[in-house]
Amino acid sequence: MTLLHRGIAAVVVSLGLLLVGAGPSWATTATPSPSPSASSGSTVNIQLPGTDGQGPNSSVVMLLALTVLAVAPAILLMMTSFTKIIVVLSLTRNALGLQGVPPNQVLAGLALFLSLFVMGPVVSAVNDDALQPYLAGDLTFSQAVDVAKVPVSKFMLDNTRPEELALMVKVSKEDPPATKSDVSMTTLIPAFVLSELRSAFIIGFVIFVPFLVIDMVVSAGLMGVGMMMLPPVMISLPFKLLLFVLVDGWGLVVTSLVTSYG
Numbered sequence: 001m002t003l004l005h006r007g008i009a010a011v012v013v014s015l016g017l018l019l020v021g022a023g024p025s026w027a028t029t030a031t032p033s034p035s036p037s038a039s040s041g042s043t044v045n046i047q048l049p050g051t052d053g054q055g056p057n058s059s060v061v062m063l064l065a066l067t068v069l070a071v072a073p074a075i076l077l078m079m080t081s082f083t084k085i086i087v088v089l090s091l092t093r094n095a096l097g098l099q100g101v102p103p104n105q106v107l108a109g110l111a112l113f114l115s116l117f118v119m120g121p122v123v124s125a126v127n128d129d130a131l132q133p134y135l136a137g138d139l140t141f142s143q144a145v146d147v148a149k150v151p152v153s154k155f156m157l158d159n160t161r162p163e164e165l166a167l168m169v170k171v172s173k174e175d176p177p178a179t180k181s182d183v184s185m186t187t188l189i190p191a192f193v194l195s196e197l198r199s200a201f202i203i204g205f206v207i208f209v210p211f212l213v214i215d216m217v218v219s220a221g222l223m224g225v226g227m228m229m230l231p232p233v234m235i236s237l238p239f240k241l242l243l244f245v246l247v248d249g250w251g252l253v254v255t256s257l258v259t260s261y262g
Contacts, residue, residue: 061135078189079152081118081159084196084203085257086111091204092253095211096244097237114254118261125151153181156192159261164191164198203256211240 077083089107102110116123130148133139139147157165157180165183168191169176177183183191218236243249 064141078193079156080115081196081257081261082111082115083193084200084260085114085118087197087200088203088207088253088257091200092207092249095204095208096240097211097233114257118258119155122151122155149185153185153188156188157181157183159195160188160192161195161198164194167191167194199260203253203260207253210243214240214243 086107089111093102093107126148129151130139130144133147134141134144165180165188168187169183172187174184174187215232215236218239219232222230222232222235
């Protein structure tokens with residue numbers, strides 16, 4: 001067994017001991033009588049989490065956190081700015097003619113932190129209006145979900161083109177909503193993703209154009225001097241890198257991505 005497998009096993013065992021072996025306080029189902037003779041007067045006490053006015057039980061919070069972590073990748077990809085950012089960064093790397101530089105881990109990390117920067121107001125609103133009141137016991141889970149949907153839906157509606165939204169409403173065969181806020185999440189999320197992909201491809205096209213011009217000029221120059229066997233990419237790559245550095249390419253790309261969300 002490798003060290004990684006041993007570490008995973010240790011985490012699983014620790015979690016099992018925490019959830020099962022430790023015995024959460026609300027799992028007590030009965031309080032037996034002090035003696036067999038008093039069995040007729042024994043009582044059964046059942047305490048559900050969140051009914052004592054002190055907020056949800058810590059074990060329930062842990063289970064909810066694990067559930068959120070399980071679906072976090074889908075939420076991150078479909079309901080935030082991560083999709084457009086990672087696509088634009090990947091297109092930028094391809095336009096430069098680089099296959100593995102920057103590495104995928106670097107691009108994904110940069111896209112993640114830029115997404116957190118863009119989604120900062122939305123995350124703050126969800127935390128202040130839904131998460132903290134739920135942890136304090138002021139809201140039930142369903143109420144907290146309904147409150148959290150408001151800022152997230154507003155962000156997606158503000159960044160979704162009406163054409164994509166109308167397309168998804170037509171495909172879903174739903175009755176046309178009275179207002180944009182009445183659109184269901186199952187219709188809004190794919191429309192939002194389509195709008196993000198369209199915007200990402202437009203930005204990628206603008207990035208590709210100057211590098212394409214450099215490739216054409218270098219290719220024509222090599223053919224003019226009879227060096228047709230030399231790959232044009234070897235000659236054009238240093239010029240593309242130089243141009244990208246001189247115009248502060250990464251800064252321009254990041255600025256265009258952030259400002260595209262207002």
